[in-house]
Amino acid sequence: MSFFDKMKKGVTDAGSKAKTLVEVNKFRLNIQSLEAEIQERFKKIGQSVFESSSDEIGSEPTLDQKAKGNIVQFCQEIRSRQQEIVELNKKILELNHQKNCDKCGRLNQAEVKYCSECGHEFTQVVTIDVVAAQTTTESTMITCWKCHEPLSQNDRFCGKCGTSR
Numbered sequence: 001m002s003f004f005d006k007m008k009k010g011v012t013d014a015g016s017k018a019k020t021l022v023e024v025n026k027f028r029l030n031i032q033s034l035e036a037e038i039q040e041r042f043k044k045i046g047q048s049v050f051e052s053s054s055d056e057i058g059s060e061p062t063l064d065q066k067a068k069g070n071i072v073q074f075c076q077e078i079r080s081r082q083q084e085i086v087e088l089n090k091k092i093l094e095l096n097h098q099k100n101c102d103k104c105g106r107l108n109q110a111e112v113k114y115c116s117e118c119g120h121e122f123t124q125v126v127t128i129d130v131v132a133a134q135t136t137t138e139s140t141m142i143t144c145w146k147c148h149e150p151l152s153q154n155d156r157f158c159g160k161c162g163t164s165r
């Protein structure tokens with residue numbers, strides 16, 4: 001690759017990184033508003049319960065059918081928003097070329113085959129472009145003694161061959 005080509009590539013990389021950041025921020029804002037909507041519904045549930053009690057001191061809430069119906073609806077709305085948040089968080093991870101281990105929850109780079117914390121083998125391995133691979137290499141200094149794959153300071157297993165350090 002010529003110097004000029006490299007320069008052009010650098011510009012495109014910076015552009016796609018900025019685009020990724022915009023996307024990630026958009027998803028984060030979505031999550032924030034969903035969380036606000038969830039809080040609003042928690043309040044409404046509390047209010048429904050309160051309104052079903054009388055002025056009498058020590059009166060217990062008597063949830064009538066209408067109040068129960070409202071609460072059921074609020075619960076459903078909360079759960080669907082929680083599900084949306086899970087999906088959005090997954091998209092953010094994908095954009096950042098990361099994934100969570102199904103077994104221990106540790107954050108791993110998207111392209112690794114084995115979890116760096118527990119050695120769990122991933123069934124789906126994402127192949128990534130050179131740009132992301134380069135940034136991975138730059139931020140690490142240690143390598144796997146067996147396959148020489150670059151490892152992070154706190155990796156306990158090699159992401160490529162699954163060898164324990």
Ligand SMILES: [Zn+2]
Binds near residue numbers: 103104106115116117
């Ligand atoms: Zn793991």
Ligand SMILES: [Zn+2]
Binds near residue numbers: 159161162
């Ligand atoms: Zn290795």
